[in-house]
Amino acid sequence: MMHVTPPTRPPLDEGFVASLRQRFGDALALGEGIRRQHGTSEAHFAEALPDAVVFAASTEEVADCVRLCVAAGVAIVPFGAGTSIEGNALPVNGGVSINLARMDAILAVNAEDFDCTVQAGCRREELNAHLRDTGLFFPIDPGANATIGGMASTRASGTNAVRYGTMREAVLSLTVVTADGKVIRTATRARKSAAGYDLTRLFVGSEGTLGIITEVTLRLHPIPEQIMSAVCGFDSLQGAVDTVVQSIQCGVPLARVEILDDRQMAAVNAWSKLTYPEVTTLFFEFHGSPAGVAEQVETVAALAEANGGGEFAWSNQPEERAKLWKARHEAYYAAVNVRPGAVGWTTDVCVPISRLPECILQTRADIDAGSVPASILGHVGDGNFHVIFSIDPARPHEFEEVEAINRRLVERAIAMDGTCTGEHGIGIGKQDWLVAELGDAVDTMRVLKRALDPQNLMNPGKIFSL
Amino acid sequence: MMHVTPPTRPPLDEGFVASLRQRFGDALALGEGIRRQHGTSEAHFAEALPDAVVFAASTEEVADCVRLCVAAGVAIVPFGAGTSIEGNALPVNGGVSINLARMDAILAVNAEDFDCTVQAGCRREELNAHLRDTGLFFPIDPGANATIGGMASTRASGTNAVRYGTMREAVLSLTVVTADGKVIRTATRARKSAAGYDLTRLFVGSEGTLGIITEVTLRLHPIPEQIMSAVCGFDSLQGAVDTVVQSIQCGVPLARVEILDDRQMAAVNAWSKLTYPEVTTLFFEFHGSPAGVAEQVETVAALAEANGGGEFAWSNQPEERAKLWKARHEAYYAAVNVRPGAVGWTTDVCVPISRLPECILQTRADIDAGSVPASILGHVGDGNFHVIFSIDPARPHEFEEVEAINRRLVERAIAMDGTCTGEHGIGIGKQDWLVAELGDAVDTMRVLKRALDPQNLMNPGKIFSL
Incomplete structure (x- = not known):
């Protein structure tokens, strides 16, 4: 963690705290712990x-909390599972x-x-x-057991976005508390709609800076009749990527396809005893x-062989598959812990495949x-990969090296x-890069932010400075 | 067409017309034709x-035209193929x-x-x-040979949205001329991104009211190795819908599934000589x-039989398939023309299936x-259906009946x-229903509109009144 002196702030107004206490009772916490x-956060920030924490139990409570904060000019930061990676929920x-x-x-x-x-x-x-008995599942899987609201607000995705999309595609409708304390519903349950501006997609990925998501309507998918996983090593990175591109060209609906480099595989082997x-x-x-599935497997195996792939290790047993994906999900911890006591830093670029x-x-x-x-792993079907650095916190120059x-990379x-x-979102860490990436479009985003949150109280300091 | 006396307006300022003429020369048209x-429009509005038409040849020309119009306080309405249905492009x-x-x-x-x-x-x-030789195709198919910009601006979809999504999912990035005459690009070509607000989705479906789309980056899909079409009649509507729901539950990736009622089938038979x-x-x-495909067909045929479906008429021949979908695409004209000289009016609701x-x-x-x-047809996999009325323009009470x-229905x-x-979008015809559907969320849309187009010059009078 980098050591930065936090800005000094005046304490919260006593009348404001009293009004929170009156409304929320024990659900208001002021203790340092x-x-x-x-x-x-889990990352290096x-x-x-915060000056206070409110544990909300309903949309109405969130709306009341927002109204009290806005009336007092106090910032509001939504918090879910605390698993975000770019400091998105840090007040x-x-x-x-x-x-x-x-x-x-x-x-x-x-x-x-x-x-x-x-x-x-x-x-x-x-x-x-909860869904298991219905024969349906919610496919978006960022690894961490994040909240659905947090996943919506950072536009999360993960290992099976290549087949099922990201939170952009998964969310049908949101209930949102806006900065003026109103409760809106952004859409109905219709699977598609051409009714006005796409507020759903505007709030998905807005990281709490435009309002607070309190309810989410999600698209679900049938649990596949057959699920098969496989692991295959390659002579070269190019051969691995070509296998994926050619598989998609052949119409193979890959559900997940993850790339791990040699160091990441070493870290995974060590961490997960594989x-x-x-x-x-x-x-x-x-x-x-x-x-x-048999046909998909045959096509992909043939393509892999032609591209320098080794033997496939197949499995359609739930326990073995679970072990495989558990290892994949723990890859971050595996990579950080190649050095004991290290701090993790993960990058997140996505490029045309x-x-x-x-x-x-x-x-x-x-x-x-x-x-x-550092090791590399990624969602190769989407062109999205992460470098995971294992930083010794006692050596400040390592932070500088990684930053460079x-x-x-960006x-x-x-x-x-x-x-x-x-x-992962912009959060604190990617604000300069957002401007480098999208230029004047960021000014358009700022116009939207100022219009919807004129006092800049909704998760201020995230995505961009105003 | 309903006869409404248009509001009288002062003519365009001569200096403004001269500045357009200087910039656009013969690409400025003022003639009544x-x-x-x-x-x-094709609909009943x-x-x-417009007071003038500019034929733009580049993003720069669009930006110049917007700047001249905004400086003069003149409204700007983008026009593509003119195939929209809710008066979306009427000035x-x-x-x-x-x-x-x-x-x-x-x-x-x-x-x-x-x-x-x-x-x-x-x-x-x-x-x-153009794409055919690449082995890829652009799947969104609203029937009409619309422009890609127009399809993006109305969030169009059509017959194969059930498999490939709508313009919401198809658009990766847009180039947009904003109301201040700037040119922005809303995203990169990365397949997914968590970089700030989703401006792409904000402009998709905004019907030209927030800016003018000049370039579109689209997701493409591999042309399937095998395409098979089929037609099947049912004892009951419930049986037809149950067949579709159960097919999706079984994981059948239906590419298209359209429902046509008995009157629509009669109209199609008469119009397309089937x-x-x-x-x-x-x-x-x-x-x-x-x-x-063989497996999909087997599953769906078994489900149809169990739900009161008749014999399937199969085809994997391109000519026969083309004939089938041509008949489907002409269904609107077939339905309107059950009465000679009639005017069409089509509805567009979408409900949970x-x-x-x-x-x-x-x-x-x-x-x-x-x-x-009137006849009914629809995109049953999405829950979206249309009633097509065949209105005698000599009987004004028919418009009133259809309106009621x-x-x-809405x-x-x-x-x-x-x-x-x-x-189809909100355009002129659905503005009251937008408010009935989304309530206070429409106020949030108005805040966005005022922020991005403070003079209300971008396709004014569409989606909502301000």
């Missing part, structure tokens, strides 16, 4: 504590953290319509456990009917010229017509 | 002529129509990245003809590998209680948590 839980200007974890109800499951509505604090693993060959590797998952091998190879060379251990590598991705962030 | 072409407040038909270039095809970039005036059929049984009918299309049979049956009863011939049936759809418009 709880404030600290809401002022740290400095602590930034850098203090104010009130609204913790939505108690709002974890599953409000409706409409199986015949392939949708459900949940409160924002519902977590994705709990949702999928024995995979430590070479550039693809993790696949195939969904479909038994015959359909044709540029992916070049982008990864140049980045690997840049990493190898430095001193900080990340800067060059510049490289933008030059390839890619983005600085495929799925 | 050309203005009339830009002031009528009254004529509304109800006069001003300048910017015709984008000359901006029809295909700027880039990135086959390995499954994307392309086109100018807004490029039409979808021309794009697909001999289908005149009962509630599903038109299917299946995409995949030969084995995959579980409510579709009830919504259609109640609507059918309402139609049957009236005097105006449409009002009851109220019915909204009560079922559906939308007043699945794919």
